[in-house]
Amino acid sequence: MDFNHIILFLYAAILAGVPLLYGTLGEIIIEKSGNLNLGVEGMMYLGAISSFLAAYTFESAFLAIIAGFLAGVLGALIYAFLTVSLKANQNVTGLTLTVFGTGVANFIGERLKMTSEAGTVIVSDSVIRSLLPMKLGALSDIPVIGKLVFNHSILTYLSILFAILMSLYLNRSRIGLNLRAIGENPSAADAMGIDVNRYKYLHILFGGGLCGLGGVYIALVTCVGNWQPNIIGGQGWIAVALVIFASWKPLRAVFGSLIFGALSMLRLYMPKSIIDIPASIFNMLPFAVTCLVLVISSIRMKRENQQPAACGVNYFREER
Amino acid sequence: MQIEDRPAVIELKNLSKSFGRVKANDDISLKLYSSEILALLGENGSGKTTLMNMLSGIYQPDSGSILLNGETVKINSPKDAIKLGIGMIHQHFKLVDVFTAEENIKLGSRGKGESISARSLVQSLNLNIDLDKKIYDMSVSEKQTVEVLKVLTRKADILVLDEPTAVLTPQEIDTLFNTLREMKKAGKSIIIITHKLEEVLAISDRVAVLHKGRLVDTVNTKEADRFSLTEMMVGRQVDLDIKRAKTIPGDVVLSVEGLTVHGNEGNVELDKISFSLRAGEILGVAGIAGSGQKALCESIAGLQPVTSGSISLSGQRIDGLSPRQIIELGISMAFIPEDRLGMGLISSMNIPDNLLLKTYRDQKGLLLKRTQARKEAEELVEQLSIVTPGLKTPVSKLSGGNVQKVLLGREINLSPKVLITAYPVRGLDIGASMTIYDMLNEQKEKGVSVLFVGEDLDVLLALCDRIMVLSSGKLSAIVENRFATKALLGMKMVGMTTDKEDEYV
Numbered sequence A: 001m002d003f004n005h006i007i008l009f010l011y012a013a014i015l016a017g018v019p020l021l022y023g024t025l026g027e028i029i030i031e032k033s034g035n036l037n038l039g040v041e042g043m044m045y046l047g048a049i050s051s052f053l054a055a056y057t058f059e060s061a062f063l064a065i066i067a068g069f070l071a072g073v074l075g076a077l078i079y080a081f082l083t084v085s086l087k088a089n090q091n092v093t094g095l096t097l098t099v100f101g102t103g104v105a106n107f108i109g110e111r112l113k114m115t116s117e118a119g120t121v122i123v124s125d126s127v128i129r130s131l132l133p134m135k136l137g138a139l140s141d142i143p144v145i146g147k148l149v150f151n152h153s154i155l156t157y158l159s160i161l162f163a164i165l166m167s168l169y170l171n172r173s174r175i176g177l178n179l180r181a182i183g184e185n186p187s188a189a190d191a192m193g194i195d196v197n198r199y200k201y202l203h204i205l206f207g208g209g210l211c212g213l214g215g216v217y218i219a220l221v222t223c224v225g226n227w228q229p230n231i232i233g234g235q236g237w238i239a240v241a242l243v244i245f246a247s248w249k250p251l252r253a254v255f256g257s258l259i260f261g262a263l264s265m266l267r268l269y270m271p272k273s274i275i276d277i278p279a280s281i282f283n284m285l286p287f288a289v290t291c292l293v294l295v296i297s298s299i300r301m302k303r304e305n306q307q308p309a310a311c312g313v314n315y316f317r318e319e320r
Numbered sequence B: 001m002q003i004e005d006r007p008a009v010i011e012l013k014n015l016s017k018s019f020g021r022v023k024a025n026d027d028i029s030l031k032l033y034s035s036e037i038l039a040l041l042g043e044n045g046s047g048k049t050t051l052m053n054m055l056s057g058i059y060q061p062d063s064g065s066i067l068l069n070g071e072t073v074k075i076n077s078p079k080d081a082i083k084l085g086i087g088m089i090h091q092h093f094k095l096v097d098v099f100t101a102e103e104n105i106k107l108g109s110r111g112k113g114e115s116i117s118a119r120s121l122v123q124s125l126n127l128n129i130d131l132d133k134k135i136y137d138m139s140v141s142e143k144q145t146v147e148v149l150k151v152l153t154r155k156a157d158i159l160v161l162d163e164p165t166a167v168l169t170p171q172e173i174d175t176l177f178n179t180l181r182e183m184k185k186a187g188k189s190i191i192i193i194t195h196k197l198e199e200v201l202a203i204s205d206r207v208a209v210l211h212k213g214r215l216v217d218t219v220n221t222k223e224a225d226r227f228s229l230t231e232m233m234v235g236r237q238v239d240l241d242i243k244r245a246k247t248i249p250g251d252v253v254l255s256v257e258g259l260t261v262h263g264n265e266g267n268v269e270l271d272k273i274s275f276s277l278r279a280g281e282i283l284g285v286a287g288i289a290g291s292g293q294k295a296l297c298e299s300i301a302g303l304q305p306v307t308s309g310s311i312s313l314s315g316q317r318i319d320g321l322s323p324r325q326i327i328e329l330g331i332s333m334a335f336i337p338e339d340r341l342g343m344g345l346i347s348s349m350n351i352p353d354n355l356l357l358k359t360y361r362d363q364k365g366l367l368l369k370r371t372q373a374r375k376e377a378e379e380l381v382e383q384l385s386i387v388t389p390g391l392k393t394p395v396s397k398l399s400g401g402n403v404q405k406v407l408l409g410r411e412i413n414l415s416p417k418v419l420i421t422a423y424p425v426r427g428l429d430i431g432a433s434m435t436i437y438d439m440l441n442e443q444k445e446k447g448v449s450v451l452f453v454g455e456d457l458d459v460l461l462a463l464c465d466r467i468m469v470l471s472s473g474k475l476s477a478i479v480e481n482r483f484a485t486k487a488l489l490g491m492k493m494v495g496m497t498t499d500k501e502d503e504y505v
Helices: A003-032 A040-058 A061-085 A090-115 A125-131 A139-143 A145-149 A154-172 A174-185 A184-189 A195-221 A235-245 A250-269 A279-299 B050-053 B078-083 B100-105 B118-124 B141-153 B170-185 B195-204 B228-233 B293-300 B324-328 B351-362 B371-383 B398-415 B430-445 B457-463 B486-492
Strands: B008-019 B022-033 B037-041 B063-068 B071-073 B086-089 B156-162 B189-194 B207-212 B214-220 B252-263 B267-279 B282-284 B308-313 B330-335 B418-422 B450-453 B466-471 B476-481
Touching: A003 A040, A003 A145, A003 A174, A003 A195, A003 A250, A040 A061, A040 A090, A040 A139, A040 A195, A061 A125, A061 A145, A061 B330, A125 A154, A125 A195, A125 B252, A139 A145, A145 B156, A154 A174, A154 A250, A154 B071, A174 B100, A174 B207, A184 B398, A184 B457, A195 A235, A195 B466, A235 A250, A235 A279, A250 B214, A279 B476, B008 B050, B008 B282, B008 B308, B022 B050, B022 B189, B037 B050, B037 B195, B037 B228, B050 B086, B050 B156, B063 B100, B063 B267, B078 B086, B078 B170, B086 B141, B086 B189, B086 B228, B100 B118, B100 B141, B118 B141, B156 B476, B170 B189, B170 B195, B170 B486, B189 B457, B195 B228, B207 B252, B214 B228, B228 B430, B252 B450, B267 B308, B282 B457, B282 B486, B293 B308, B293 B330, B293 B418, B293 B450, B330 B371, B330 B457, B351 B371, B351 B398, B371 B398, B430 B450, B430 B457, B466 B486
Parallel strands: B022 B214, B037 B189, B037 B207, B086 B156, B156 B189, B267 B476, B282 B450, B282 B466, B330 B418, B418 B450
Antiparallel strands: B008 B022, B008 B063, B063 B071, B207 B214, B252 B267, B252 B308, B466 B476
8 A cells, every 4th residue: 555545545534624614613603602513424415416416407506515515504494493592402303304315316306317317417518526635736736735634625724714713613712602602501591682583593503504504515626516315414413423433623624534434434445455355344344433432421521521511411501 | 657658669460471381470559659679479480580670671571560659661672671770699600710700790871970989889888898809719709799889879769689698598587678778778679589587587678479470469578477478488388397307327338538639630629628527417418509519529429539538438448439439339429500400310301211320230131221210210200299290301301309319310210329419499489499308307217328419408407317517618517516606617617716616516
């Protein structure tokens, strides 16, 4: 196994990690507002199918990204209305959103395929090309680093930018402080005059949008605009687990996504001469590691690194 | 100048609020003047907190109006209340545990100018607090200081304190009261909610008494005394003296030697505690909340492992036995946690089923026989005058006092040799508390050894034969009743040593 092979593997790991990062960042900001949304997978599906439709119809990458983001927002809006306004159970609502998003996306995707003449639907090349890795001038010519760091899709750079901005927002800004207070103790935040429901709505919607972008990436970059059934394939669930792995910190989420991206790519890059086991074992790996992470993370951790204390519990001011 | 001649800062006019069919507040009118401390007195469930929650924007009144400096205001949310200069300090602290004091104080504010700096307040009020400390590292009194600071930095002129002394030691209460007096001098208006008469008399200018959601009367504190206030509060005359049954203590029943207990995280919860408990005596346990009371009760009951030391019942070692074996030997525990329903009873089950929990193992056969338990439940309801719609009603639907009677009654029904009871009157009003004290005295007269973990020093002094003081897991004194004073217990609770150490023991 030569050096070049390892670089290729790491590059593939980054590519595979991006949708996970979007999902994880989305879920982090939602959980920081005190809501556990298990609908990440569903919102990613909604984002995927919407961006695919937009790209297919309007042949515009920009509109595709916007459509994917908005679809995620829309899914999150259903969730926010049910849990924040109507105080429905968060777990049930989130699970339902996943089932809903998966169903809708697969239904529309299959329908498109069935009605097309060739039996496949593919987005036009011009859209795909604008989302392909782009070179950043001389930077991309640096050996190794140029390939690994400065040779990516606009969506990849965007995801890193979101992670950095979110970290600053949560830890340095006044609004971020208020948001964290809501996730920890909504009645304390309320007593200090913070509009709990407005904060929850805004952040749940934004988080949904980020999950939608994860779907966009999978539909248009990972699958290069070629729609496939079950296109998200459980990556939304890995994102939910990654939130715990990242202990609710956006920058750690970047790191975590890389690791899980690498795990999912191991199957393709592990030379048979080193380990020869069935591919299905490699496919299992990310999920097995997820279980392991859940077990380990339930043991250690300082209080600051744990789930926001009020996450999963609806807030009702007049409750007695 | 008479207080009433001044214009009222706050006027509540005919406020009413219902929860379902329960009228929590019924047509209440009240005035608050500047530079005064008004005490809001009433039993639990009399509607004190509900009334104040309407003032702070948590609840919306069903009818009636609130006037601020003569103008009608609508307080839709806590945010509105803050804008109007009304600050509420809640009984259950509203603090974010993983934040520092300063972060908690900064919450919800929009940059500079709107608020006074917390650091300058700490200096001017001479408060002893580290603003960079995390809330979870703080003692209760520090947390309360943060609550007070939160309100003051928002330039509140009207302060509402809901049961602020419930978790404080006598010394801490003095400090708090001094701060309140300072604030009153600075022109603030203060409402303090409480059900403790001594505090009303010590701090307030006027008292408003609530009973079952209605305002009984508002009187000047100078013209009131314990008895008149109690009568207004309870609606009838109550004998306020807790009797201490006279018994001659028998042999040592429970003996604890060098008991050390470690918590889940390896922290020392109890540190080399030794004491003995005789038949027919009530041994009180005093201490600031979290000084090891829970570990003490649970290690004796077999719920928490003992690290070192021994616990013996009539000479037989019981540490290391299972909780069930310990119950069979005759040790019963009734622990009332802060949320009352948390331990001992299953809230969704009815009274007979809760009684069965302790006895079903003695039954033979596959199916449960409920007849006996139902009979016992009927007797219990009768004896302790438990108010319940019926035996089939889950205990979660009963009021706190009645739940506690069920819990204590069940333990007494097992006719134990040792009865451990922690906070049995937590949150109960005077009438219900007296019933519980009578039950304990009755057990003592029967020769049962009672370990009574209490919160209220006055009660401990009145009821117990000896009082043991815990201070951060250490035994700081065991004081005979005749030597015990509130001041002494208070000093021992914070672990201070006195020069006359041995005389009390």
